[in-house]
Amino acid sequence: MLRHIAGRVGQAIVATFGVLTMVFFVMRLSGDPTLLLVPEGATAEQIAALRHQLGFDRPLVVQYGAYLADLARLDLGESLVQRAPVAGIVGERIPYTMALAAGSLVVALGIGIPAGIAMAVWRGSVLERALAAFVLTGQSLPTFWSGILLILLFGVNLGWLPTSGADSLGSLVMPSVALGALTMSTFARMTRIAVLDELSRDYVAAARARGLSLAAAVGRHVLRNAAIPVVTVTALEVGNLLAGAVIVETVFAWPGIGQLAIQSIAARDFLVVQTVVLFVSVVYVGTNLLADLAYAAIDPRIRMGA
Amino acid sequence: MMRALGLLFLGLMLATPAFAQKDGLVVDLPGDVATMDPHLQWDTDSYTVYRNIFDNLVTRDATGKIAPQVATAWRYADDRTIVFDLRTDITFHDGSRLTPEDVVFSVQRIINPAFRSPQLSQFDQIVSAEVTGPAQVTLHTKTPYPALMAQLVKLSIVPKAVVEKLGDQRFNQEVVGSGPFRLRAWQRGVQTVLDANDAYWRGKPAFRSVTFRAVPDASTRIADLRTGRADITRGLSPDDAEALKSERALQLLTVPTERIAYMFVNAQAGPTKDKRVRQAIAMAVDRDTIITALQQGYAKPVNIVLTPANFGYVPDVKGWPHDPAKARALIKEAGAEGATLQFLTSPAYDRRLNEAVQQMLGEVGLKVDIVTMDQPTYLRRRQGTPEEAGSLSQGRWSCACQDADGVIFPLFRSGSIWSKFANPAFDAEVDAARTILDPGKRLEHYRRAFEILRDEVPGIGLFQDVAIYAARRELKWAPTANEAFFVMDMKWQP
Numbered sequence: 001m002l003r004h005i006a007g008r009v010g011q012a013i014v015a016t017f018g019v020l021t022m023v024f025f026v027m028r029l030s031g032d033p034t035l036l037l038v039p040e041g042a043t044a045e046q047i048a049a050l051r052h053q054l055g056f057d058r059p060l061v062v063q064y065g066a067y068l069a070d071l072a073r074l075d076l077g078e079s080l081v082q083r084a085p086v087a088g089i090v091g092e093r094i095p096y097t098m099a100l101a102a103g104s105l106v107v108a109l110g111i112g113i114p115a116g117i118a119m120a121v122w123r124g125s126v127l128e129r130a131l132a133a134f135v136l137t138g139q140s141l142p143t144f145w146s147g148i149l150l151i152l153l154f155g156v157n158l159g160w161l162p163t164s165g166a167d168s169l170g171s172l173v174m175p176s177v178a179l180g181a182l183t184m185s186t187f188a189r190m191t192r193i194a195v196l197d198e199l200s201r202d203y204v205a206a207a208r209a210r211g212l213s214l215a216a217a218v219g220r221h222v223l224r225n226a227a228i229p230v231v232t233v234t235a236l237e238v239g240n241l242l243a244g245a246v247i248v249e250t251v252f253a254w255p256g257i258g259q260l261a262i263q264s265i266a267a268r269d270f271l272v273v274q275t276v277v278l279f280v281s282v283v284y285v286g287t288n289l290l291a292d293l294a295y296a297a298i299d300p301r302i303r304m305g306a
Numbered sequence: 307m308m309r310a311l312g313l314l315f316l317g318l319m320l321a322t323p324a325f326a327q328k329d330g331l332v333v334d335l336p337g338d339v340a341t342m343d344p345h346l347q348w349d350t351d352s353y354t355v356y357r358n359i360f361d362n363l364v365t366r367d368a369t370g371k372i373a374p375q376v377a378t379a380w381r382y383a384d385d386r387t388i389v390f391d392l393r394t395d396i397t398f399h400d401g402s403r404l405t406p407e408d409v410v411f412s413v414q415r416i417i418n419p420a421f422r423s424p425q426l427s428q429f430d431q432i433v434s435a436e437v438t439g440p441a442q443v444t445l446h447t448k449t450p451y452p453a454l455m456a457q458l459v460k461l462s463i464v465p466k467a468v469v470e471k472l473g474d475q476r477f478n479q480e481v482v483g484s485g486p487f488r489l490r491a492w493q494r495g496v497q498t499v500l501d502a503n504d505a506y507w508r509g510k511p512a513f514r515s516v517t518f519r520a521v522p523d524a525s526t527r528i529a530d531l532r533t534g535r536a537d538i539t540r541g542l543s544p545d546d547a548e549a550l551k552s553e554r555a556l557q558l559l560t561v562p563t564e565r566i567a568y569m570f571v572n573a574q575a576g577p578t579k580d581k582r583v584r585q586a587i588a589m590a591v592d593r594d595t596i597i598t599a600l601q602q603g604y605a606k607p608v609n610i611v612l613t614p615a616n617f618g619y620v621p622d623v624k625g626w627p628h629d630p631a632k633a634r635a636l637i638k639e640a641g642a643e644g645a646t647l648q649f650l651t652s653p654a655y656d657r658r659l660n661e662a663v664q665q666m667l668g669e670v671g672l673k674v675d676i677v678t679m680d681q682p683t684y685l686r687r688r689q690g691t692p693e694e695a696g697s698l699s700q701g702r703w704s705c706a707c708q709d710a711d712g713v714i715f716p717l718f719r720s721g722s723i724w725s726k727f728a729n730p731a732f733d734a735e736v737d738a739a740r741t742i743l744d745p746g747k748r749l750e751h752y753r754r755a756f757e758i759l760r761d762e763v764p765g766i767g768l769f770q771d772v773a774i775y776a777a778r779r780e781l782k783w784a785p786t787a788n789e790a791f792f793v794m795d796m797k798w799q800p
Binding site for chain 2: 036037038044046053092093096155159162164250260263
């Protein structure tokens with residue numbers, strides 16, 4: 001077990017290192033950051049002077065070495081645009097994205113799992129077809145569009161919820177629904193498959209033969225077994241939520257790291273972009289690692305390498 | 307991080323009412339403030355906020371003329387030395403008096419290369435500043451510099467003592483100015499709240515407070531306006547404006563700006579090296595259609611690569627007429643039929659305009675290949691050698707100085723990174739126009755410069771950009787060509 005954990009942690013570190021290396025080089029190979037930082041009317045001499053001041057005229061490998069050395073000291077640098085420490089700029093936004101991810105998970109789990117169970121238990125019924133249509137809608141609507149629809153309906157026409165911002169709990173509702181919709185569909189489909197799979201097992205037939213009601217059989221036995229794949233998917237979906245947050249946060253003016261990424265790209269604040277990408281990949285690799293380890297803890301066949 | 311978490315929950319508890327209070331103004335901006343320090347970033351969202359906190363050395367009046375602000379009067383001691391008389395009744399928000407030392411400090415700070423101000427190129431013609439009297443400062447320029455006053459409209463005066471005490475980084479967070487509003491809170495990514503400065507020397511502002519919110523999506527900003535969550539917003543597209551026309555509670559405020567939409571035509575490489583091909587392109591591009599179809603009328607026609615909001619605009623230099631038949635004939639004469647032109651672009655530019663030009667040039671026998679790349683690559687190629695710069699590209703240029711010098715000098719003067727054009731006669735005209743002070747003589751130089759540009763076509767003026775704001779109908783305000791956003795000039799209509 002320990003060897004298994006060590007192996008997985010090692011892989012995670014390699015993956016994170018690979019990502020930060022790639023981000024570093026891709027962001028520099030696409031062009032000289034100096035060109036993005038100078039005003040339009042700057043002369044060639046002014047550009048050259050700034051390039052030298054910022055150290056972008058050094059060989060790429062030297063810059064990479066300096067970046068790694070800074071990173072090792074947990075120094076993420078100073079934003080060239082905002083003139084403030086990058087760690088603070090990104091750190092301030094993380095709680096917002098965490099709140100949004102949590103809200104979305106509540107929506108996704110709260111609707112997706114009951115819907116999935118209902119679709120499996122009442123398979124072939126009108127209810128299943130209605131729920132399937134609902135799930136398909138959640139999966140197909142692009143968030144930039146569903147977000148605007150939500151704003152028009154609940155914000156403008158009904159006036160129930162604030163149209164934008166982050167100043168009340170109400171502000172969190174619509175972004176959570178918009179972002180949670182896709183994940184909700186994934187949960188519903190996963191739960192349906194897992195429950196259906198378990199329902200066809202002999203132990204369910206045996207339980208029913210003992211006189212257990214369907215509800216009791218599902219509640220006591222099926223759900224416990226069906227939970228394993230759902231737990232795994234939850235961890236993996238965190239990555240998707242972070243990716244989706246880029247759009248949802250922009251539409252709803254929610255000040256998380258997704259919105260920060262877009263603003264920093266527009267403002268050409270490339271050190272901030274680099275740090276956001278690094279953060280997202282660390283979260284992604286981290287949740288995958290957790291899922292891996294949780295899976296191994298639950299299912300002995302995996303840690304034995306069978 | 308814990309502090310930010312705490313702030314978030316504090317914010318959640320102190321839920322503000324959805325409707326703006328009448329004595330406060332709520333502004334929805336597309337983005338957050340990048341820097342509160344007025345000597346750093348000059349992007350529209352940043353200066354929209356911080357220019358309300360500071361006073362400028364001079365300003366522009368409603369007609370666009372340079373007018374006194376901190377300086378009451380100015381005169382040229384010689385053609386490189388300008389003496390400014392200053393007001394003595396201005397105090398900063400911390401109660402200290404604004405002195406000539408603060409003005410000199412502000413100039414020296416922004417022109418200091420070590421400070422790395424992104425605005426350096428706007429002010430680097432100033433060599434030095436000195437206090438020459440109890441209420442007087444003198445500036446020295448490298449050469450006689452006619453655009454100086456236009457640049458000084460943007461020079462915010464910061465308090466020397468405060469900046470030196472706090473240091474640059476903290477000053478950027480806790481700015482202290484002398485303007486009509488003072489900074490109350492800057493919640494990064496969310497909003498900036500300013501309070502009225504009741505001791506302001508020009509009088510009490512009409513609003514007790516102003517809140518600038520960062521709302522990136524235009525549809526969301528419009529929803530905020532419709533629900534009363536915001537009172538005014540900027541950065542709307544012509545499509546947004548059309549959709550808002552039927553809203554009775556709202557009004558559209560539009561103004562032609564100093565921003566020129568233009569098309570670059572490479573005069574030094576590729577098929578467009580032939581002047582006839584460039585002239586044919588000028589006749590093939592139907593600018594009226596671009597204005598009516600793409601801009602829905604939210605644009606003004608121009609005859610040259612400059613707007614009437616800039617000094618140096620010459621209305622009587624004729625633009626090329628839209629004449630596809632002549633264009634086709636000229637292309638045939640140049641032997642360029644079927645030639646392929648590379649149209650370099652990035653996602654920062656209006657894709658529809660690229661495609662419209664592609665179709666218009668296709669109709670006269672030129673094949674246009676639209677090459678889309680990321681912004682850094684685009685800039686590297688566009689600013690690189692003539693061979694890598696492609697044949698065509700589009701842009702929207704504003705020097706924020708309302709002077710031809712800030713537009714056609716960087717775009718077309720040989721040796722400038724943007725220019726793919728080398729014409730000694732043109733160079734001589736724009737060089738002369740930037741080093742003499744007499745406006746009449748400058749205008750003559752620009753007239754000749756624009757005549758050369760018309761004949762040579764290293765670029766085509768497409769239209770004068772129009773800034774579109776939407777606001778509650780009760781708000782009284784007239785936007786200006788330089789896209790300044792002074793809340794001091796706004797009030798509720800009785």
